[in-house]
Amino acid sequence: MALVTAAVVVLDCAEPEKLAAFYKELLDAEETHASANRVEIKGTDGMRMAFRRDGNATPPSWPRPENAFQAHIDLHVDDLDAVELVVIGLGGRALETKDASGPFEERGYADPAGHSFTLRCVRSTAPKQG
Structure with a gap:
């Protein structure tokens, strides 16, 4: 029997309802729990996230060195x-605009509460069939 039954990424923020709405839309997720201080969601692929109310939460400053990464999320697209376009439309913002080269292409963003995440496109290296 597994000791851990699920892992949940928890982000502290001032307004968990608003941040949950951002990620719910982005991940095509459903809300699984809500209380006065916490909202939890589960994505279609099983990814679980929670958003905990913290009036003193300080967003990461990445890419600036002070208070840099606290944690970040990689989203494969x-x-x-x-x-x-969806991220910006939902209230996210670009953190960098440089074009990554090589087999991985990625771009950094911040959610509406300032937490950083990366959109990552992994190109297949398998030979084409047919």
């Missing part, structure tokens, strides 16, 4: 440009 098929189309960076299309998902970027």
Whole structure:
């Protein structure tokens, strides 16, 4: 029997309802729990996140060195440009605009509460069939 039955990424923020709404839309998730100080969601792929109320929460400053990464999330996507439009439309903001080269292409963003996350496009290296 597993000792741990689920892992949940928890982000502290001033307004958990608003941050949960951002990630619910972005991840096509459903709300699984809500209380006065915490909202939990579960994505279609099973990813679980929670948002905990903390009136003193300080967002990470990344890419600036002071108070840099506290944690960040990598989100795998098929189309960076299309998902970027959704992120910006939901209230997220770009943290950097440089174009990553090589087999991985990624872009950094902040959610509406300032937590950093990366949209990452992994190109297949398998030979084409047919």
